[in-house]
Amino acid sequence: MSERQPTDLEISEVVLPGIGRRYTLPAADGARVVVVVHHSGRRDLYAFPPGASGDEPPASISLTDDQARRLGAVLGGAYFKPAVVADVETVIGSLLIDWVTLRTDSPGTDRSIAELEIRRRTRMTVVAVLRDDETILAPEPNERLRAGDRLVIVGRQEDLGAFLRHVVGSGDG
Amino acid sequence: MGDELVALGGAFLAAGIVARLGNRIGLPTIPLFMVAGIVFGPHTPGVAFVEDPRELALLASLGLVLLLFYLGLEFTLEDLIGGGRRLVAAGGIYLLLNVGGGLAFSFAVGWGTREALVMAGVVGISSSAIVTKLLVELRRLANPETRLILGIVVVEDLFVALYLAILQPVLSGTQGVAATLTSFGKAFAFLIILGAIARWGSGVVGRLLSSDDDELLTVCFIGLAVLVAGVAEELGVSEAIGAFMIGVVLAESPSAERIKRLVLPLRDAFAAVFFFAFGLSIDVGDVASVAGPIGAAVVLSLILNVAAGLTAARLYRLGPQPAANVGFTILARGEFSLVLAAVAAGAGLDARLSPFVAGYVLVLAIAGPLLASRTTSIARRVPARLISPGGPP
Numbered sequence: 001m002s003e004r005q006p007t008d009l010e011i012s013e014v015v016l017p018g019i020g021r022r023y024t025l026p027a028a029d030g031a032r033v034v035v036v037v038h039h040s041g042r043r044d045l046y047a048f049p050p051g052a053s054g055d056e057p058p059a060s061i062s063l064t065d066d067q068a069r070r071l072g073a074v075l076g077g078a079y080f081k082p083a084v085v086a087d088v089e090t091v092i093g094s095l096l097i098d099w100v101t102l103r104t105d106s107p108g109t110d111r112s113i114a115e116l117e118i119r120r121r122t123r124m125t126v127v128a129v130l131r132d133d134e135t136i137l138a139p140e141p142n143e144r145l146r147a148g149d150r151l152v153i154v155g156r157q158e159d160l161g162a163f164l165r166h167v168v169g170s171g172d173g
Numbered sequence: 174m175g176d177e178l179v180a181l182g183g184a185f186l187a188a189g190i191v192a193r194l195g196n197r198i199g200l201p202t203i204p205l206f207m208v209a210g211i212v213f214g215p216h217t218p219g220v221a222f223v224e225d226p227r228e229l230a231l232l233a234s235l236g237l238v239l240l241l242f243y244l245g246l247e248f249t250l251e252d253l254i255g256g257g258r259r260l261v262a263a264g265g266i267y268l269l270l271n272v273g274g275g276l277a278f279s280f281a282v283g284w285g286t287r288e289a290l291v292m293a294g295v296v297g298i299s300s301s302a303i304v305t306k307l308l309v310e311l312r313r314l315a316n317p318e319t320r321l322i323l324g325i326v327v328v329e330d331l332f333v334a335l336y337l338a339i340l341q342p343v344l345s346g347t348q349g350v351a352a353t354l355t356s357f358g359k360a361f362a363f364l365i366i367l368g369a370i371a372r373w374g375s376g377v378v379g380r381l382l383s384s385d386d387d388e389l390l391t392v393c394f395i396g397l398a399v400l401v402a403g404v405a406e407e408l409g410v411s412e413a414i415g416a417f418m419i420g421v422v423l424a425e426s427p428s429a430e431r432i433k434r435l436v437l438p439l440r441d442a443f444a445a446v447f448f449f450a451f452g453l454s455i456d457v458g459d460v461a462s463v464a465g466p467i468g469a470a471v472v473l474s475l476i477l478n479v480a481a482g483l484t485a486a487r488l489y490r491l492g493p494q495p496a497a498n499v500g501f502t503i504l505a506r507g508e509f510s511l512v513l514a515a516v517a518a519g520a521g522l523d524a525r526l527s528p529f530v531a532g533y534v535l536v537l538a539i540a541g542p543l544l545a546s547r548t549t550s551i552a553r554r555v556p557a558r559l560i561s562p563g564g565p566p
Contacts, residue, residue, distance in 0.1 A: 015251075016314065016319065016320065017247070017249075017323045018247050018301065018326070019305060019308070019309065019314065019323065022315070022320075034314075034315035036315065044309075044314055044315075046315035048315070058315065
């Protein structure tokens with residue numbers, strides 16, 4: 001688990017005995033956000049700027065349970081959703097629906113769904129391709145993907161990492 | 174009755190006010206509750222709320238029971254197993270250095286074998302309460318070494334349970350091999366029975382206690398905790414271990430989270446009485462007369478904690494700053510040392526033990542947090558070759 005290069009969506013969880021649990025989330029440009037959820041309901045947020053060595057005292061704030069829930073709702077877009085959202089990830093039970101955008105250097109660009117063996121190798125399904133003004137619903141296996149395509153994918157959450165590596169590739173965005 | 178209530182109220186208030194004053198300059202509460210007991214006790218001139226510490230004996234032992242009960246509630250083996258072998262190794266090395274070093278030191282002081290066995294624990298075991306609070310207050314929960322520090326504390330908690338189980342039969346001073354073996358046997362049979370209940374029977378115990386009503390749940394779990402502690406004491410196993418084990422049993426029950434929340438204010442209140450009552454029995458003159466051993470023990474603990482911090486840093490490939498954080502955060506001594514002193518006083522050991530523990534805990538409970546908050550400047554003075562042979566990672 002720790003040997004694998006984490007994708008930009010992975011969260012690591014650590015139990016802090018007597019205190020609660022600690023979650024580390026990657027942020028943009030190599031920064032990290034650490035969230036500590038106390039047994040008491042209190043949350044601590046620690047922000048590590050890009051390149052922080054890990055033992056420098058980072059910026060931190062504490063939130064009560066109510067405040068943390070409200071912040072979570074704001075971050076999740078419950079109050080206002082920006083017009084340009086690259087990835088909209090929705091989880092219904094164990095089912096995950098997500099949008100990803102292919103770049104010119106993505107491994108999946110200029111290859112067909114059949115060539116990529118997406119379903120066999122990542123266990124995710126491409127249910128639609130949004131290309132310019134066109135929407136291709138339930139694309140055929142011989143559909144050739146292009147840079148700038150937005151793929152609507154469905155699958156299990158744990159398979160998302162494999163899909164991102166296989167089709168979208170690493171890098172920002 | 175009125176004068177007893179005045180004494181009790183005065184004790185609470187004195188402990189609270191002294192701890193508040195100390196809190197302003199970042200000192201932990203546990204030693205300050207004890208200081209309040211010393212200042213407002215019979216051995217110090219001025220106001221004495223309580224002339225005889227025995228007046229508070231029952232409430233103080235309720236504090237001890239709730240302290241250990243809560244520790245048992247918080248204790249889970251999963252935390253230990255989840256941390257892997259390296260964590261157990263780091264905790265083991267810490268205990269080996271500190272309890273082992275403490276034992277050697279205690280024999281060198283030469284107050285007797287039974288006294289030495291108690292002193293080894295006093296000198297060797299950190300205060301979970303102060304360590305946890307320090308990490309939260311110094312905002313170090315996101316640091317890489319924090320998991321390691323808390324893991325070492327969990328290993329220490331497990332050690333405390335076994336150590337208390339062994340200590341009581343030893344302290345009871347039974348003569349002869351057969352009698353000693355019998356009392357060890359009783360202690361371990363008790364541990365195994367309660368351990369088995371924790372493993373397989375906590376559902377049944379949980380259902381017996383469970384109630385949607387907080388009031389009824391509180392009354393029942395307090396009753397169970399105090400009863401089991403009392404039975405343990407009657408069997409010669411010590412109330413501390415009885416309270417700890419019943420906490421472990423209830424930790425597995427469905428009501429565990431609610432019990433933790435409900436017991437916390439009760440524990441805080443009566444543990445303060447326990448620390449205050451311990452302070453009442455302390456004469457500052459006696460502490461001064463054992464200043465030599467106290468000083469030596471403090472220096473020893475400083476050296477051993479720095480050594481343990483450096484060893485853990487090598488094991489986990491951490492830099493000088495995390496190494497200093499490990500060593501100085503777990504340096505704090507507190508509730509366990511005082512629990513051990515109370516157990517020793519109950520067994521009629523050398524009278525110098527209590528003032529020794531009081532002085533030692535006071536120095537380290539103050540020095541520990543002060544050093545832990547200044548590790549950045551301390552770490553700069555640690556030569557890199559002590560951390561890793563090839564320079565810093």
